[in-house]
Amino acid sequence: MDSKQLEHYRELLLKKRQELLEQLGYIRETSFSDTMKDASGENSAYTYHMADQGTDTQEREKAFMLAYREGRLIYHIDEALARIEKGTYGLCQECGEPISPERLEAVPHARLCIDCKSKEESQKA
Ligand SMILES: [Zn+2]
Numbered sequence: 001m002d003s004k005q006l007e008h009y010r011e012l013l014l015k016k017r018q019e020l021l022e023q024l025g026y027i028r029e030t031s032f033s034d035t036m037k038d039a040s041g042e043n044s045a046y047t048y049h050m051a052d053q054g055t056d057t058q059e060r061e062k063a064f065m066l067a068y069r070e071g072r073l074i075y076h077i078d079e080a081l082a083r084i085e086k087g088t089y090g091l092c093q094e095c096g097e098p099i100s101p102e103r104l105e106a107v108p109h110a111r112l113c114i115d116c117k118s119k120e121e122s123q124k125a
Contacts (some may be wrong), residue, residue, distance in 0.1 A: 001090045012108040017077045020070045027067050080109040
């Protein structure tokens with residue numbers, strides 16, 4: 001892979017990373033700060049909140065799951081950026097074969113070629 005291609009994927013990764021960070025910031029502002037406020041809630045009568053608790057908890061769990069998934073994705077993006085630095089970017093971590101450009105375009109942080117990926121998934125299932 002030449003340096004022009006690497007630069008292209010690096011930009012894709014950085015852009016994706018930026019988007020995720022913005023989304024995470026958004027999640028934190030909307031859900032987590034409300035949660036904090038509720039938890040310290042000086043003005044919250046306990047019985048008053050009981051009715052809402054079910055949906056609150058679900059919303060909170062959803063927000064946590066989303067943040068967790070996106071956090072993991074950022075980790076994978078960071079790993080991919082590190083591979084660009086090391087010069088191993090675009091190579092399958094399993095078999096060492098180059099990952100197809102189509103796949104990298106769709107999933108720039110991919111660490112496995114499509115064959116190894118589908119093998120991994122069939123093992124899990
Ligand atoms: Zn492979």
